[in-house]
Amino acid sequence: MMYVSFLSQAQRESTSVLTFFKLTKDFLSMLSEAHYLTCESIIQMLEDKNLVKYFLDAQYDLVLTDPAVAGGVVLAKYLKLPLVLNVRWITSGDGQFAIAPSPLSYIPVPGSGLTDKMSFMQRVKNMLFYSLIVFQQSILVGPHYDAICDKYIEGGCDIMTLLQEADIWLFRSDFVFDFPRPTMPNVVYIGGYQCKPSQPLPAELEEFVQSAGEHGVVLMTLGTLVKALPSEIADEIASVFSKMPQKVTVWSLLTF
Incomplete structure (x- = not known):
């Protein structure tokens, strides 16, 4: 929701570069705070021995979670349960950049407004948008989750590796609207799965x-x-x- 608000405001005020960078800074700051609070919640859960015992005694078959807020991803690793991811967004944007070859010369970053046919300057713009993803993952988001991995997961880990190692990724994307590319074998594209057969109108x-x-x-x-x-x-x-x-x-x- 906040991402949509950010893009809408950025596009309406795109004539000002300073405005765009201010909006980007505010958005990334808000995103970092949201992941920090998520990680704090996970730490409280893992420190609660009774709650952890409840999870283990329940003998769950798997963890089905949204990778955009990756608390469930860390929890699955801690409980040693199979991980099933839903939707396409991860902690640092579009999940396809984490699981598929994505040459920036013809794979546009979501939000850039570009297509797979780019001029040189458009490719530069695409690279700048991708740099925001890298910055977001390596500086603003990743360290929050990696700190939990280092403290609570035997052998340590990092959040991007956990996402890539998911047992199954139910990826909400449709090649009718997307740019096709090869992916890992654990990824199942389920674009349009929420659609239902039409029913008579009232x-x-x-x-x-x-x-x-x-x-x-x-x-x-x-x-x-x-x-x-x-x-x-x-x-x-x-x-x-x-x-x-x-x-x-x-x-x-x-x-x-």
């Missing part, structure tokens, strides 16, 4: 859709990200819909 909505005639219906849904949508952008979207020749818009603002 009677009132069906009547509305049928009344649209030849113009059809525009369905716009933002899911949970609607909370990160700036009010001025929401107003601009609504003004576009209001100028349509007929009432043909269904604007779904889901907030759950």
